[in-house]
Amino acid sequence: MSDAMNVAMPAAATGWSGGRLAVVVAACLGAAACAGAPQRAAEQGADDAARAEQVDALLADYRGRVPGASVLVLRDGRPVLRRGYGMAVLEDGVAAAPRTNYRLASVSKQFTAAAVLLLAQDGALDLDDPIKRWLPSLPKACDAITIRQILSHQSGLIDYEDVMSARFDADARQMRDADVLATLEGQDRTYFAPGGGYRYSNSGYALLALTVQKASGRSFAAFLRERIFAPLDMRDTVAYERGVSQVAHRAYGYSFEDGRWRRTDQSPTSAVLGDGGIYSSIDDLAKWDAALYDGRLLSDASRRLAFAAHTPTDVAEVGYGYGWRITGETLWHSGETIGFRNVIVRWPQRRLTVAMLSNRNDPEPYRTALKIGALYLP
Template identity: 80%
Template sequence: MGMNSGRGMHRPVRRLIASLGIGALLSACAMTPHRQAQGTDALQREVDTLMRDYQGQVPGASVLVLRDGHALLRRGYGLAVVETDEAASARTNYRLASVTKQFTAAAVLLLAQDGTLGLDDPIKRWLPSLPKAADAITIRQILSHQSGLIDYEDAMPASFDADRRQMHDLDVLHVLEGQNRTYFAPGQGYRYSNSGYALLALTVQRASGRSFAGFLRERIFLPLGMRDTVAYERGVSEVAHRAYGYSDEQGRWVRTDQSSTSAVLGDGGIYSSIDDLAKWDAALYDDRLLSDASRTLAFTAHTPTDVADVGYGYGWRITGETLWHSGETMGFRNVIVRWPRRRLTVVVLSNRNEPEPYRLALAIGRVYLAESPVRGP
C-alpha cells in the first residue's frame, strides 16, 4: 500500500520488523540486568535522548509510559501544528490510523457479548449486497485478517483521487460489491485487510442501529472517560487539541493531513491522545468493558502473519510477551506496545510521515523494563 493510503502494515514496516529480529530483541529487553533504581529524571533524560529528532520547531510526538496504571512518563515533543507553533502535549489528539482496529474489534466483541451478533456469523448476514465470493466469510475471519477480501485501495475508482473526494466505509462496501473474488479461500490464509475492518464498522452500525462513531462514543469512549477521543467525520464532529499531519518533502515539512481514504472509519479513523489512551489501556486489564473471554479472544494469536514471530489476534499483533499495533497514514505514525504481564505500556503518537515508531517504542520500553518484574498470567 502507498504512503498516501491507509492503515495497513506497509512493506517498509514489514521489512523493519523482520530486520529487528523481534523475538530476540524482546528477549534481550526482558533479560536486561537489573539496574540500580534510577530517579524519574534520569529515566526521562534517557527518553528525551531517544526523542531528540522530534524536539524543536518540527512535527512532534506525544509519549506515554505506564506501569500499573501510573504514568511514569507523559509528555509531548515538538509541534502539533507547525504553522502556529502549537506544542504537542499529553492532550494532543492524533489520527490513530490502524491503532483504530483494536477499537473496531472491541465494538464487535461488545455486540457479541450483548448477543446481538455472533462471531461466526457470515458477514453477508449483515451486508447481504456483498458478492457470492464472500458467502463463506465470517466475522471471526475478518477480525484476524483471514477473510481473503480484496484490498479496497487497489480497487477504488480513480475518481476519488482525481476529484479529491474521500472514501467512506459505505464506499468500501460498494467497491467490494463489484469484486466477486478473494485472494484465497476464507480461513485458508492471512492477508492484512483494511477492507475487512471497514466492513466490520458497517456491521456494528447495522447490528446496533447506531452510527459506528456514535456506538464507539456511547459504548467505549464515554464510559471510559475518553472525552476527547472521536471517530472523526468531517462536518459532523470536531477534533479537540488536534495535531495535523506533515511529510518531509526535500527537507521541508509540508502539511499532508488527509488522503482520499482518511474518512474510512473502521480501519483507521479515530483521533485520540496519550491521556485518553491511558484510560483505554487500564480497561484492558479488567472487565469494565470487555469480559475475560472477550479479552482472551482479542489477545490470542489466531493466525501467524507474514512476519516471523508475529501473530494476529482481534485488532492486536502478538509478539512474545507483547501486545501491540502500529498505525500509519499520510502524515501520522503511531504505535502502542503493551507488556501486560509486567503491567507496562508504551505509546508513541506522532504527526509526521517518517519514521515508523515501533523500534522507538521498544527502545523506550527497554529503559523501564528492568524495573518491571514479570507477573502471573
C-alpha cells in the same frame, strides 16, 4: 549480639512474654519499613528522572519547530512519563502535548474489534456469522467469510485501496466505509479461500464498522462514543467525520518533501473509520489501557479472544488477534497513514505500556517504543 540475633532468640531467654516480644518486633519492623519507604521512593524517582532523560535523547529529532510526538509510559497503571515533543501544528506554533489528538490510523482497529466483541457479548451478533448476514450486497465470493475471519485478517478480501475509483480525493470527495462496501460489491473474488491464509485487510475492518452499525442500529461513530469512549471517560477521542464532529487539540499530519515539512493531513481514504479513522491522545489511551486489565468494558472471555494469536502473520514470530499483534509477551499495534505514524506496545504481565503518537510520515515508532520500554522493564 546483633539485633537480628536477639529477635531470633526464644521469648523465655529474654525474660519477655511471647505476646510482648511480638508487639516489640512488629513495631520495630514497621518502623524500619516506614523509614525505608521514602528512601525507596526517592531512589525510584531518581531512576525515573534518569530514564526520562534517556527518552528525551531517543526523541531528539522530534524536538523544536518540527512535527512532533506525544509519548506515554504506564507502569502499574501510573504514568511515569507523559510528554510532548515538537509541534502539533507547525504553521501556528502549537506544541505537541499529552492531550494532543492524533489520527491513530490502524491503531484504530483495536477499537473496531472491541465494538464487535461488545455486540457479541450483548448477543446482537455472533462471531461466526457470515459477513453477508449483515452486508448481503457483497458478492458470492464472500459467502463463506465470517466475522471471526475478518477480525484476524483471514478473510481473503480484496484490498479496496487497490481497486477504488479515481474519483475520490483528499478534499472534495473522500472515501467512506459505505464506499468500501460499494467497491467490494464489484469484486467477485478473494485472494484465497476464507480461513485459508493471512492477508492484512483494511477492507475487512471497514466492513466490520458497517456491521457494528447494522447490528446496533447506531452509527459506528455513535456506538464507539456511547459504548467505549464515554464510559471510559475518553472525552476527546472521536471517530472523526468531517462536517459532523470535531477533533479537540488536533495535531495535523506532515511529510518531509524536498527538504521541508509539508502538511499532508488527509488522503482520499482518511474518512474510512473502521480501519483507521479514530483520533485520540496519550492521556485518553491511558484510560483505554486501564480498561484492558479488567472487566469494566470487555469480559474476560472477550479479552482472551482479542489477545490470542489466532493466526501467524507474514512477519516471523508475530501473530494476530482481534485488532492486536502478538509478539512474545507483548500486545501491540502500529498505525501508518499520510502524515501520521503511531504505536502502542503493552507488556501486560509486567503491567507496562508504551504509547507513541506522531504527526509525521517518518520514521516508524515501533522500534523507538521498544527501546523506551526496555528502559522501564525490570
